[in-house]
Amino acid sequence: MRFDKDLVAASATPLVLGILAEGESYGYAILKRVTELSGGRMQWTDGMLYPLLHRLERLGLVVATWGTSEAGRRRKHYALTPAGREALAERQEQWSVVADVLQQAWDSARRSAQQAAQAPARPAVAEGWA
Amino acid sequence: MGSRERLEAQIDQWRSYVQRHRAISPADVDEMEDHLRGRVSDLAATGLDDDEAFLVAVRRMGNLDAVSREFAREHSERLWKQLVLVPEGPAPGSGPAWRELAVVLALAVGAGIAVKVALAAFDTDSALLRNVPLMTAPFLAAYFVWKRRVAWRVVAALLVPYALLAVVLNVYPYVDTGSTLVLAAIHAPVVLWALVGVVYVGGRWRDQDPRMDFARFTGELVVYVTLLAIGGGVLLGLTAATLSLVGMDIEPAMESWIMPFAVPGAVVVGAWLVEAKQDVVENIAPVLTRVFTPLTTVMLLVTLVVLLGAGGLADVERELLILMDAILVLVLCLLLYSVSARDSLARPGWFDGLQLVLVAAALAVDAVALTAMLTRIAEFGFSPNKVAALGLNLLLLVHLARSGLLLLGFLRERQPFGALVRWQTRFLPVYAVWAALVVVAFGPVFGFA
Numbered sequence: 101m102r103f104d105k106d107l108v109a110a111s112a113t114p115l116v117l118g119i120l121a122e123g124e125s126y127g128y129a130i131l132k133r134v135t136e137l138s139g140g141r142m143q144w145t146d147g148m149l150y151p152l153l154h155r156l157e158r159l160g161l162v163v164a165t166w167g168t169s170e171a172g173r174r175r176k177h178y179a180l181t182p183a184g185r186e187a188l189a190e191r192q193e194q195w196s197v198v199a200d201v202l203q204q205a206w207d208s209a210r211r212s213a214q215q216a217a218q219a220p221a222r223p224a225v226a227e228g229w230a
Numbered sequence: 231m232g233s234r235e236r237l238e239a240q241i242d243q244w245r246s247y248v249q250r251h252r253a254i255s256p257a258d259v260d261e262m263e264d265h266l267r268g269r270v271s272d273l274a275a276t277g278l279d280d281d282e283a284f285l286v287a288v289r290r291m292g293n294l295d296a297v298s299r300e301f302a303r304e305h306s307e308r309l310w311k312q313l314v315l316v317p318e319g320p321a322p323g324s325g326p327a328w329r330e331l332a333v334v335l336a337l338a339v340g341a342g343i344a345v346k347v348a349l350a351a352f353d354t355d356s357a358l359l360r361n362v363p364l365m366t367a368p369f370l371a372a373y374f375v376w377k378r379r380v381a382w383r384v385v386a387a388l389l390v391p392y393a394l395l396a397v398v399l400n401v402y403p404y405v406d407t408g409s410t411l412v413l414a415a416i417h418a419p420v421v422l423w424a425l426v427g428v429v430y431v432g433g434r435w436r437d438q439d440p441r442m443d444f445a446r447f448t449g450e451l452v453v454y455v456t457l458l459a460i461g462g463g464v465l466l467g468l469t470a471a472t473l474s475l476v477g478m479d480i481e482p483a484m485e486s487w488i489m490p491f492a493v494p495g496a497v498v499v500g501a502w503l504v505e506a507k508q509d510v511v512e513n514i515a516p517v518l519t520r521v522f523t524p525l526t527t528v529m530l531l532v533t534l535v536v537l538l539g540a541g542g543l544a545d546v547e548r549e550l551l552i553l554m555d556a557i558l559v560l561v562l563c564l565l566l567y568s569v570s571a572r573d574s575l576a577r578p579g580w581f582d583g584l585q586l587v588l589v590a591a592a593l594a595v596d597a598v599a600l601t602a603m604l605t606r607i608a609e610f611g612f613s614p615n616k617v618a619a620l621g622l623n624l625l626l627l628v629h630l631a632r633s634g635l636l637l638l639g640f641l642r643e644r645q646p647f648g649a650l651v652r653w654q655t656r657f658l659p660v661y662a663v664w665a666a667l668v669v670v671a672f673g674p675v676f677g678f679a
Contacts, residue, residue, distance in 0.1 A: 127261060128268035145292030146269070150261060151300035158304070173267070174260045 101141050108144065112152055114191040117180065120162060121188055124179040127153065153178055161187050237280040241266065248294060253302035266291065330502070333376055338498040341369035342491030349490055356406050359415040360399045366494040367422040368392070370501055371429040377505065384433035388425050395421055395669065402673045409614045410673045417618075417665040423448075424662035441655040446570045447504055449563070453514065454500035462492055519568035520581065523588055526564060530557070530591035537598045551606075551619045554599035558626040561592040565633055566654055578641045586641060589634040596627055614676040618668055625664055629657050 119133045156162045161184035169175040273283035344365040404411035431440035639645030
């Protein structure tokens with residue numbers, strides 16, 4: 101599935117913060133987790149993750165440390181800071197409001213669409229009720 | 231080649247490609263490489279072969295230009311390429327970075343000590359003039375021998391001309407402060423610089439590209455040393471002013487200790503700075519040439535008008551002729567510097583036209599000056615100074631005239647820009663040969679006057 105660029109940009113920060121809330125991680129593992137959580141429906145451009153991680157680091161939401169991978173290569177690990185947890189909690193509230201509003205708007209839209217679809221089928225009854 | 235080695239080679243290639251993006255730092259490349267390897271091995275586990283896995287992984291990484299732009303937005307300071315003397319963080323191999331700094335400082339102090347010893351050993355001013363560059367050059371060369379791991383064969387081959395130069399400068403029975411002595415002292419650094427150049431290019435002095443690198447290095451070194459000199463001057467001035475308040479005069483210390491260490495030290499440290507962070511000046515070089523090319527053109531045109539308006543050129547002072555050489559050297563440096571910074575594949579633009587105007591103006595001014603010089607020689611005969619000035623002038627004339635022709639050819643799209651670049655690098659050694667000739671032959675020919 102292709103996602104709108106702005107939507108990816110908006111959701112990436114809370115998603116990365118959420119994944120890091122599960123525990124310290126590194127770039128490739130974060131991306132794998134995104135794929136896993138979305139069942140493969142959400143795929144980012146891999147390279148774009150790193151500027152984002154660096155921005156979060158600069159904002160003090162995550163801290164980075166250099167470690168080594170199993171193969172003995174340099175690997176940068178990221179962990180959530182207390183400020184990061186706060187930011188995550190705030191984002192979660194905002195997103196649940198957004199999700200809630202969207203859900204309600206779409207539900208009511210669906211209901212009125214159903215009514216509109218059903219309306220011409222039983223005009224007599226409708227008139228009777230009115 | 232096994233598929234594993236091929237994969238390593240491909241990853242290396244990818245790395246060097248990513249590194250060309252200035253906004254992506256080496257540490258970021260490490261991070262992304264780790265990612266790439268993770269992706270490749272996961273893909274390979276699903277049954278793809280290494281080549282396919284690599285291709286898919288690179289594709290998944292996304293358009294590097296876009297990624298680089300994103301990095302640039304996040305790290306705007308990187309585009310300004312701050313001076314990072316020692317890489318931050320616990321990079322594996324942080325040892326060599328500190329070792330290099332230690333080597334550079336040791337060489338800088340060593341050059342200072344050598345100059346100081348020369349100061350103590352020779353009392354006369356002229357002996358100093360002869361020996362200070364001789365003392366500094368080996369330390370600068372030693373840095374490149376260490377840095378480039380230059381073959382000892384090359385170093386040994388260079389020791390011969392170096393020793394010859396040292397002997398000629400110190401053994402020739404010059405009349406003290408005579409003009410042949412001054413000429414030899416002025417031209418010796420050019421020869422020394424050529425020797426340093428051979429070390430710089432690791433002995434590959436016959437190749438054209440390394441020669442251009444050395445020209446670039448020279449220009450950048452001049453910028454660095456100038457910056458260091460300005461900074462050092464301000465610092466010394468403030469210190470002197472403060473100390474004078476308590477009645478201390480640092481003038482004696484300045485002459486006997488600070489300058490002998492500061493000047494050669496600045497050259498060695500400057501060379502290291504150029505090596506450590508070539509990008510810093512790469513950004514400035516095109517800007518400097520673009521600022522000074524039009525200004526120099528205006529200056530030359532004004533000079534031309536004044537010279538032509540003055541009349542009676544036979545009476546002009548000898549200094550004018552030396553001044554002319556200085557102006558032509560400046561024009562040549564501007565040309566060389568902008569040629570070295572220019573992308574050879576770019577199409578001719580207005581700036582190339584401006585450069586042609588600059589070269590034409592320089593040639594016109596030089597034609598006037600040369601007439602004056604020949605008139606003077608016809609009237610008063612040869613002197614070592616005049617021959618040296620005339621010789622240099624002719625070399626510069628040939629160099630600039632052919633550069634002008636090639637530039638014209640390039641503007642009319644008859645010649646590739648590469649022809650102009652090759653001409654610059656081919657001609658550079660001629661100056662070293664001429665300088666060597668002045669040092670070695672002028673003394674005996676003119677009776678060491």
